[in-house]
Amino acid sequence: xxxxxxxxxxxxxxxxESHGSAIGCVIDGVPPCISLSEKDIQPFLDLxxxxxxxxxxxxxxxxxxxxxxxxxxxQTTGTPIGLLIENxxxxxxxxxxxxxxxxxxxxxYTYMHKYGIRDYRGxxxxxxxxxxxxxxxxxVARKVLEHSIVGDGCxxxxxxxxxxxxxxxxxxxxxxxxIGTECINRDNWxxxxxxxxxxxxxxxxxxxxxxxxxxMVRKRSSSAGAIVEVYASGVPAxxxxxxxxxxxxxxxxxxMSINAVKAVEIxxxxxxxxxxxxxxxxxxxxxxxxxxxxxxNNAGGIxxxxxxxxxxxxxxxxxxxxxxxxSRKTIDVDGNETDIITKGRHDPCVGIxxxxxxxxxxxxxxxxxxxxxxxxxx
Numbered sequence: 001x002x003x004x005x006x007x008x009x010x011x012x013x014x015x016x017e018s019h020g021s022a023i024g025c026v027i028d029g030v031p032p033c034i035s036l037s038e039k040d041i042q043p044f045l046d047l048x049x050x051x052x053x054x055x056x057x058x059x060x061x062x063x064x065x066x067x068x069x070x071x072x073x074x075q076t077t078g079t080p081i082g083l084l085i086e087n088x089x090x091x092x093x094x095x096x097x098x099x100x101x102x103x104x105x106x107x108x109y110t111y112m113h114k115y116g117i118r119d120y121r122g123x124x125x126x127x128x129x130x131x132x133x134x135x136x137x138x139x140v141a142r143k144v145l146e147h148s149i150v151g152d153g154c155x156x157x158x159x160x161x162x163x164x165x166x167x168x169x170x171x172x173x174x175x176x177x178x179i180g181t182e183c184i185n186r187d188n189w190x191x192x193x194x195x196x197x198x199x200x201x202x203x204x205x206x207x208x209x210x211x212x213x214x215x216m217v218r219k220r221s222s223s224a225g226a227i228v229e230v231y232a233s234g235v236p237a238x239x240x241x242x243x244x245x246x247x248x249x250x251x252x253x254x255x256m257s258i259n260a261v262k263a264v265e266i267x268x269x270x271x272x273x274x275x276x277x278x279x280x281x282x283x284x285x286x287x288x289x290x291x292x293x294x295x296x297n298n299a300g301g302i303x304x305x306x307x308x309x310x311x312x313x314x315x316x317x318x319x320x321x322x323x324x325x326x327s328r329k330t331i332d333v334d335g336n337e338t339d340i341i342t343k344g345r346h347d348p349c350v351g352i353x354x355x356x357x358x359x360x361x362x363x364x365x366x367x368x369x370x371x372x373x374x375x376x377x378x
Contacts, residue, residue, distance in 0.1 A: 022085060025137055037067070069082040224320050
C-alpha cells in the first residue's frame, strides 16, 4: 500500500490499523535542538480521543503517546522521530456479523477491489483511528513553527519586510460552525467558548441546541455531518510556491485526506462565485505605521499560492458517519444483495472530533512550507 506518507521536507508516515495492536508514525525533517517531549503532544491527542461525551464514540482509548526515537535529553536530534500509541479497547467481535458485507459509505468495497483483501475490523487503515497520528504529527509541527517562525519573527530581513511589525505569535485554532442543518450565529463567536463545550463550538447558544439536535439524530439511529472552520493567524507572508506547490493547493489536499471529508473551501470559497470582482478583490492600504493593510480577506490569506500575512481561513465539510444502526441496502463479497446494520461504537457526528485533526493538518502544511521556504530563500 502506498499513500501513507505526507509532506515534502516536514514529512510523516503513519502505520497501524484501527483494531491492531498499535498505531504510530515516523516524522522526518524536524530540525535539531527543538525541545520536545510527550507533554508537548499529549494535550492535542486528549482533545481528539474518543469517549469524552455521549456525542462521540464510546470506544475508551487513552491515546497515550510514546516517543521512541529522534529525541535526546529533551531535544530533537534531527533524526526520524518515532511515535507510538497502543490500542487498548478494540472490540473486533462487533464486526464479525458484517465481515462478508460491504458497509455503504465506507471504503470496504473499494479496498476489496484494489487489494483483494480488507480488514473488516473497523475498517483497518481506512478507519478514523489513523487520525490520532496526524494529531501527534501536528503537535510536532507546531513545535517546529514555534521554534522557527515565532522565534525569527518574519521570513525576510526586517528592513525588507514591513509585515514584520504585524507578526504576533502564530496561532492555529478551529471550531465547529455547523452540525447537520444547524449553524452557529457568527455574532456570538467567542474563541474562549470552543473548549468549554463538547462540540468545539464558538457559540454557546448553538452548543446548547446541538445537544438536543444530536440526541434526536441518535434516536433515529442516524448521524450528522459537520463543518469545521480553521484559522492560522500570525503566518508571515511568503509561504508557498507558484503553480503546482501552492499553499492553498497543499492545504486542500491535506484537508481532503482526512477521513470523511468531502469538501474544502479557502477564504470566501464557493461564496466568491456570487461576488463581483470589485467586492471579491481584497483592497490594500497603508496604515499609520507604514504597514500594508488588507481591507478584506476573501482570498483566505493566500494569493497566487503564497501566504499574504493575513489569517489563513479554511472550511472543511465532514459527511455524516456511515456506520449507523439504521438498516441499509448493500451486497456481500459473493455479489448477493442484502441489508446491513453496522453495530459497534461510532460517532453520531464524526466532524466534532475533526477539529484537532484539521488543526493538525494545517500545522503540518505550514511547517512543511516553512522548511521549504527556508531551504530556498534564506
